[in-house]
Amino acid sequence: MSNNPSSKVELTSRNYLAEAKMRNHFAVIDEPLDKGGDDNGPTPVEYLLTAIGGCVAITLRMYAERKGWDLGKITVNVNQKQELTPNGIKKSLIEEISFEKEVTEEQRAKLLEIAAKCPVAKMVKEATEIDSKITS
Known part of the structure; x- marks a missing residue:
């Protein structure tokens, strides 16, 4: 395993909702409602x-x-x-x-x-x- 930090982000088909994976951790990324997202995450x-x-x-x-x-x-x-x-x-x-x-x-x-x-x-x-x- 590399010591260099990395993140893999995949934009889903749901507006601007993205899913990110860092090592064994997951995060959700989105935009607020007023920017066209669903406000599912930061x-x-x-x-x-x-x-x-x-x-x-x-x-x-x-x-x-x-x-x-x-x-x-x-x-x-x-x-x-x-x-x-x-x-x-x-x-x-x-x-x-x-x-x-x-x-x-x-x-x-x-x-x-x-x-x-x-x-x-x-x-x-x-x-x-x-x-x-x-x-x-």
Whole structure:
């Protein structure tokens, strides 16, 4: 088995309902009713936001454990922001991180630096190359 993460997504014949398989796990992807879907699951963008939030939280927990810091529960809220600019719509992400336990200003600064090292967020920030091809 390869160590490279992968996901297989199949779009069903039901509007925009897709089924995804990752290792031994399954997920459903859909669009909301007002976008032509049946709202059977999160949208692709919602999964991306979730992936970033999950990765940031896990990255912070791993770092805190190595440092012996008890952060308690880590919460990461990731939201997409859209603004109309003279060049069209600009999209960005807002990431809000909070900890159940108190952290010092020094810890806060270091944790913010570590959060930026989350591999999923780095993939998005660095515009990871995607090599697309059609196979039979």
